[in-house]
Amino acid sequence: MSKIEEVKAKVEAGKTKLVAGLVQEALDEGNSPNDILQAMVDSMGVVGDKFSSGELFVPEMLIAAKAMSKGVDVLKPLMAGDSSNSLGxxxxxxxxxxxxxxxxxxxxxxxxxxxxxxxxxxxxxxxxxxxxxxxxxxxxxxxxxxxxxxxxxxxxxxxxxxxxxxxxxxxxxxxxxxxxxxxxxxxxxxxxxxxxxxxxxxxxxxxxxx
Ligand code: B12
CATH class of the missing domain: 3.40.50.280 (Cobalamin-binding domain)
Structure with a gap:
């Protein structure tokens, strides 16, 4: 399993303690922040589908969301661009x-x-x-x-x-x-x-x- 696939799987499984570290490892392997982010967005799609089909419930959805947020925290500084606030x-x-x-x-x-x-x-x-x-x-x-x-x-x-x-x-x-x-x-x-x-x-x- 590639690091990015691992990130996706752990977000889906709501492994809040593991996701940040895995995101960092995926970055270290040369994956782009955008690709990692997209993998986590895809995970939430899977979680939503599983919720619709009754395989998962609200607590699992919530914990997956928390896991994703931990991963996003790692990516945030890397996505920063123009900080001039010139657009209001x-x-x-x-x-x-x-x-x-x-x-x-x-x-x-x-x-x-x-x-x-x-x-x-x-x-x-x-x-x-x-x-x-x-x-x-x-x-x-x-x-x-x-x-x-x-x-x-x-x-x-x-x-x-x-x-x-x-x-x-x-x-x-x-x-x-x-x-x-x-x-x-x-x-x-x-x-x-x-x-x-x-x-x-x-x-x-x-x-x-x-
Ligand atoms: C995580 C989640 C939760 C978590 C939210 C935690 C959190 N901190 O956000 C919790 C557990 C709290 C939750 C609760 C509920 N949820 Co919910 N949830 C989800 C889930 C799995 C993921 C949402 C998500 O984060 N997606 C990832 C992000 C990146 O995507 P996004 O939100 O769509 O945002 C992107 C775009 O939409 C857009 N965008 C978003 N906002 C904006 C704003 C602007 C200005 C612009 C331009 C663009 C933009 O850009 C974003 C980034 O690309 C979705 C399933 C899904 N496929 O979306 C269900 C889902 C949204 N939930 C659903 C439901 C039913 C509920 C509950 C009613 C369940 C219940 N029985 O209690 C409650 C409602 C609680 C409430 N009052 O809000 C349904 C909604 C169905 C419907 N048609 O309305 C979904 C679709 C699941 C499903 N398949 O049934 N949920």
Missing amino acids: TCIIGTVEGDLHDIGKNLVSMMIESAGFNLVDIGVDVPAQKFVDAIKENNNVTLVACSGLLTTTMPALKEAVQTIKASGLEGFKVIVGGAPVTPEFAEEIGADGYAPDAGSAVVKAKELVKA
Whole structure:
């Protein structure tokens, strides 16, 4: 089994104590941070499928998520890029009722690397808290809302609409998360959508520079 396959297997198995070391070993063997990250993202897909089929339950899903976070911590410094914060401040959060944060954290990491000052307001964020954060921070150019559950898609809509109705200006709103489609993003009035962390950066820069 290659080191990368080992990382994937241990994330799936929720081996929180082993993953960081294995990620480091995979790096030492010359694997790219992106390839290692993708392997861990794939693991979460497998875990999700096993949850759907009743092979795994919430505690196993949670522990796999923790294992992945340990691996991401090792990769984070290597993914860092432009730290000039020249693109302004990005407020990011997962919408109300939703506790999923791995995707949000990856998007945060990439957006920060691209040159935004990142303000992460966490998970289960009520719509008004996004508005408060925009008011409390300087030079907000981007607001990013994440939602992972079909049942929290209405909360995503409420967040975007509350932000848009606040009368505050000078920023764009981007949304994402597994159940979100470009059509849904447009329907709820978001300025942009991206399917993953890499394309989120491309879209974020495009929106802010427009
Ligand atoms: C880990 C996990 C959990 C963990 C979360 C831990 C954590 N700290 O995040 C725990 C155990 C808490 C959990 C709980 C639940 N979960 Co869950 N979970 C998952 C799992 C396995 C992985 C999610 C993940 O991290 N994926 C990896 C990341 C990298 O991908 P991502 O989140 O999609 O993010 C990428 C993109 O979507 C995008 N993106 C994300 N956010 C944003 C934001 C912006 C602005 C942009 C541009 C892009 C973007 O970029 C990211 C990076 O590339 C998924 C299965 C899956 N295939 O996704 C189920 C899944 C999402 N969960 C599911 C369910 C049902 C639940 C529960 C309701 C289970 C229960 N009965 O209690 C609860 C809900 C709790 C709540 N209120 O939120 C379902 C959702 C089904 C649906 N259609 O809604 C899934 C799909 C599993 C399944 N196949 O059934 N879960």
